[in-house]
Amino acid sequence: MGKFNIAVVSGDGIGPEVTAQAERVLEKIGSIYDHTFEFCEVIAGGAAIDAVGECLPQETLDKCLSSDSVLLGAVGGPKWDNVPGDQRPERALLGLRKAMGLFANLRPAIIHPSLKDACPLKPHIIGDGLDILIVRELTGGIYFGERGRRMGELGEEAYDVECYSETEIRRIAVTAFDAAMKRSKHVTSIDKANVMESSRFWRSIVNEVAKDYPEVKLDYMFVDNASMQLIKDPHQFDVILTTNMFGDILSDEAGMITGSIGLLPSASLGSSTLGMYEPVHGSAPDIANQGKANPIAAILTAAMMLRYSFNLSTEAEAIETAVELALDEGCRTADIATEGEAVLSTAQMCDEILARLK
Ligand code: NAD
Numbered sequence: 524m525g526k527f528n529i530a531v532v533s534g535d536g537i538g539p540e541v542t543a544q545a546e547r548v549l550e551k552i553g554s555i556y557d558h559t560f561e562f563c564e565v566i567a568g569g570a571a572i573d574a575v576g577e578c579l580p581q582e583t584l585d586k587c588l589s590s591d592s593v594l595l596g597a598v599g600g601p602k603w604d605n606v607p608g609d610q611r612p613e614r615a616l617l618g619l620r621k622a623m624g625l626f627a628n629l630r631p632a633i634i635h636p637s638l639k640d641a642c643p644l645k646p647h648i649i650g651d652g653l654d655i656l657i658v659r660e661l662t663g664g665i666y667f668g669e670r671g672r673r674m675g676e677l678g679e680e681a682y683d684v685e686c687y688s689e690t691e692i693r694r695i696a697v698t699a700f701d702a703a704m705k706r707s708k709h710v711t712s713i714d715k716a717n718v719m720e721s722s723r724f725w726r727s728i729v730n731e732v733a734k735d736y737p738e739v740k741l742d743y744m745f746v747d748n749a750s751m752q753l754i755k756d757p758h759q760f761d762v763i764l765t766t767n768m769f770g771d772i773l774s775d776e777a778g779m780i781t782g783s784i785g786l787l788p789s790a791s792l793g794s795s796t797l798g799m800y801e802p803v804h805g806s807a808p809d810i811a812n813q814g815k816a817n818p819i820a821a822i823l824t825a826a827m828m829l830r831y832s833f834n835l836s837t838e839a840e841a842i843e844t845a846v847e848l849a850l851d852e853g854c855r856t857a858d859i860a861t862e863g864e865a866v867l868s869t870a871q872m873c874d875e876i877l878a879r880l881k
Contacts, residue, residue: 532568658770826842
């Protein structure tokens with residue numbers, strides 16, 4: 524029924540191996556649900572440096588901007604470690620995010636019940652698994668604020684300024700509430716309003732946005748408490764809404780709770796439906812071209828694209844269910860296998876997921 528153009532930046536290392544599996548899954552979704560996905564391969568990162576001497580060629584940018592969505596593998600690797608900072612492969616990500624106006628980073632932290640042993644928390648805390656969505660502001664706050672060094676009363680000092688505009692807070696809050704509407708309708712906004720003026724302003728704007736979502740339960744938490752609560756009782760969270768820096772820290776904490784980086788998807792969104800979808804992991808040069816990479820992060824990334832850019836929640840759930848079934852029925856790549864378990868290759872894991880996709 525739908526026709527969608529997807530720009531694919533497969534990138535470096537395991538990027539091409541895992542995005543190829545995500546494409547296979549989307550093709551099958553297309554055949555089951557009568558959609559057409561057209562993939563346009565574009566280069567960025569180290570592959571682009573090798574081919575044309577720059578990490579983000581204009582042609583790539585143009586094709587990404589004119590697509591319905593961007594699927595990215597990973598960029599970077601030791602081969603390009605010595606190129607100057609402003610030309611490093613990873614700069615392509617910042618260039619894409621900026622050009623596409625992507626201000627929201629969505630990172631689910633999911634513990635699949637069959638992989639509970641990979642979670643470092645005690646079993647009684649994890650229960651039947653976990654499903655949290657972290658919505659992190661991506662382009663404002665202290666990482667982009669005024670900074671510098673100066674002479675102070677006690678000698679030289681350095682400063683970084685946390686500054687958020689109403690527009691920046693409002694749009695990320697809307698993203699979080701919209702996401703909550705597609706989940707358990709609960710947002711926890713995390714800040715440091717007991718100390719910081721920017722946090723008090725953040726709260727007041729989030730409160731206003733909440734009035735447009737009467738079905739969503741909103742609560743607030745200070746970031747220091749939130750970092751403890753994620754370990755103590757992670758089930759109390761559904762959608763976590765937070766700033767750039769707090770989100771940076773909390774999403775890594777939540778990622779660690781889930782056990783394996785090979786399972787974690789992410790999405791970067793702006794105010795249009797055009798988004799960039801990428802697994803949380805990097806290019807994993809240590810296992811590249813060996814068929815060892817876990818394709819699940821990339822496959823779940825494709826599911827996020829269906830849900831958030833194409834509004835195809837049923838199709839997204841079909842992928843997530845197929846992944847869950849494959850894991851429940853013991854399918855394992857090397858990163859999640861325990862001793863004695865049979866190990867599948869990247870493509871074999873995808874075969875197992877495809878076989879369970881209905
Ligand atoms: P990494 O995520 O690439 O790898 C960390 C470890 O996790 C490695 O042992 C790797 O083998 C393993 N791993 C990662 N993905 C896996 C998967 N799908 N299946 C199984 N195991 C997996 O992080 P790194 O080693 O710090 O970075 C390698 C390169 O990737 C660097 O150049 C870094 O800058 C780049 N990087 C890119 C992105 C991105 O493109 N979004 C993100 C992070 C790092």
